[in-house]
Amino acid sequence: MKKITxxxxxxxxxxxxxxxxxxxxxxxxAEPQAQPQVxxxxxxxxxxxxxxxxxxxxxxxxxxxxxxxxxxxxxDQHDINYGEDNNGKVFFSGRATVALAATDPSFAKALxxxxxxxxxxxxxxxxRNAFGRQSSELKQTLFSDDSTNAREFEKLPAEGRFAQLLxxxxxxxxxxxxxxxxxxxxEAAGLTEERKKVLFADALVQKISESAxxxxxxxxPVQTSMTQVSADHYEVGVIAVMSGKTRQVxxxxxxxxxSLITGKGRQVKDVLPEKNDGYISEHGIRLIYNESGAxxxxxxxxxxxxxxxxxxxxxxxxxxxxxxxTSRADAAVSAFINTAIQFKRSSESxxxxxxxxxxxxxxxxxxxxxxxxxxxxxxxxxxxxSRSDMNLRGLRTVKRWDAKDxxxxxxxxxxxxxxxxxxxxxxxxxxxxxxxxxxxxxxxKSSQSVTRKSRVVNDMDDF
Numbered sequence: 055m056k057k058i059t060x061x062x063x064x065x066x067x068x069x070x071x072x073x074x075x076x077x078x079x080x081x082x083x084a085e086p087q088a089q090p091q092v093x094x095x096x097x098x099x100x101x102x103x104x105x106x107x108x109x110x111x112x113x114x115x116x117x118x119x120x121x122x123x124x125x126x127x128x129x130d131q132h133d134i135n136y137g138e139d140n141n142g143k144v145f146f147s148g149r150a151t152v153a154l155a156a157t158d159p160s161f162a163k164a165l166x167x168x169x170x171x172x173x174x175x176x177x178x179x180x181x182r183n184a185f186g187r188q189s190s191e192l193k194q195t196l197f198s199d200d201s202t203n204a205r206e207f208e209k210l211p212a213e214g215r216f217a218q219l220l221x222x223x224x225x226x227x228x229x230x231x232x233x234x235x236x237x238x239x240x241e242a243a244g245l246t247e248e249r250k251k252v253l254f255a256d257a258l259v260q261k262i263s264e265s266a267x268x269x270x271x272x273x274x275p276v277q278t279s280m281t282q283v284s285a286d287h288y289e290v291g292v293i294a295v296m297s298g299k300t301r302q303v304x305x306x307x308x309x310x311x312x313s314l315i316t317g318k319g320r321q322v323k324d325v326l327p328e329k330n331d332g333y334i335s336e337h338g339i340r341l342i343y344n345e346s347g348a349x350x351x352x353x354x355x356x357x358x359x360x361x362x363x364x365x366x367x368x369x370x371x372x373x374x375x376x377x378x379x380t381s382r383a384d385a386a387v388s389a390f391i392n393t394a395i396q397f398k399r400s401s402e403s404x405x406x407x408x409x410x411x412x413x414x415x416x417x418x419x420x421x422x423x424x425x426x427x428x429x430x431x432x433x434x435x436x437x438x439x440s441r442s443d444m445n446l447r448g449l450r451t452v453k454r455w456d457a458k459d460x461x462x463x464x465x466x467x468x469x470x471x472x473x474x475x476x477x478x479x480x481x482x483x484x485x486x487x488x489x490x491x492x493x494x495x496x497x498x499k500s501s502q503s504v505t506r507k508s509r510v511v512n513d514m515d516d517f
């Protein structure tokens with residue numbers, strides 16, 4: 055019996071030791087390894103994949119839905135709260151209204167301006183929260199006249215003889231004018247005089263003044279949506295993100311220097327819409343990482359024109375609209391790099407109750423009327439101004455497109471791309487040639503014949 059007990063105890067102890075060793079090994083495996091220090095400007099592969107997924111326009115669902123659903127679905131999908139820190143990123147939402155029917159030829163222009171308005175509202179909200187100041191004033195006034203003679207008016211002061219004669223002359227002229235108008239079939243009321251007397255007044259007035267001035271950089275739109283509210287009422291919604299890394303990219307672009315980015319992205323063409331009509335839903339910029347892992351800004355610019363029956367005029371109109379689309383695309387990149395925003399808002403709201411009596415004198419007839427007015431005053435004045443500027447070096451046009459929507463409205467647009475590789479390429483093209491290089495290039499090679507035809511020995515990758 056003792057032998058059996060000893061064997062059992064030995065087995066239990068062995069099992070206990072094995073379990074402890076197992077726990078230690080599991081704990082050691084679960085303990086995180088020391089990670090190498092990464093520069094704050096570096097982007098890990100997961101960041102690249104996430105940003106490219108957000109900016110991917112080739113597979114984006116643009117099915118119309120309510121704007122609130124659009125915002126909520128995006129927040130649920132990415133597990134974020136707007137305006138709050140989400141793992142180093144802050145997402146913002148903005149909206150604006152298009153007060154035109156979708157069949158209006160100017161609908162495309164109104165739609166693009168609404169996108170600008172939504173972005174401006176988003177930027178102003180950030181600057182207001184970050185740099186704003188507010189002052190407010192609340193004032194209450196109360197007046198009550200409950201006197202025994204409150205409903206009596208003071209007698210008019212005695213007039214001199216000349217004033218009385220002048221008054222009678224005016225009344226006589228008025229009477230003759232009324233008689234002449236009546237003979238012509240025009241109804242004319244007699245001359246009347248009114249005097250008002252306030253018996254009771256109660257008012258609460260609030261005045262609020264807000265102002266802010268600040269800069270914002272690194273704001274990247276990731277998705278836009280347009281939803282129909284009524285036959286001639288549409289809403290535009292924009293979701294944008296800003297983080298330390300997007301701000302760093304914007305700062306690097308402003309300084310025309312390469313960003314310290316690591317990782318592998320994808321080709322730019324893979325994130326563009328597959329068909330021309332897909333570009334109609336794309337506005338503003340997108341931040342992606344290319345196949346070299348470097349940050350690239352894609353900017354969608356679009357505008358519209360009304361087709362002309364004359365082919366020449368139609369082409370010229372299209373060219374003008376394309377130029378405008380290019381300028382709009384570049385302006386969006388400039389706003390990403392750095393935008394200075396000034397915000398001003400003032401409002402006055404009040405509740406006023408007033409009881410008054412009015413004495414009306416018409417000739418020799420005098421009448422009294424009483425009125426009680428209850429008014430709510432609500433006056434708002436808001437002004438937002440944004441300014442941005444940039445050096446255009448580094449921007450290239452990667453695509454021009456034109457398309458019609460379902461209602462036949464014509465859109466034209468361009469896709470502009472900024473990369474540091476473009477900056478370096480431009481620097482080389484505008485750099486002065488060295489004297490040695492110029493001399494070497496100006497020296498002609500020997501030739502056997504001046505009539506021979508050269509062979510094509512280069513492909514497009516050589517340039």
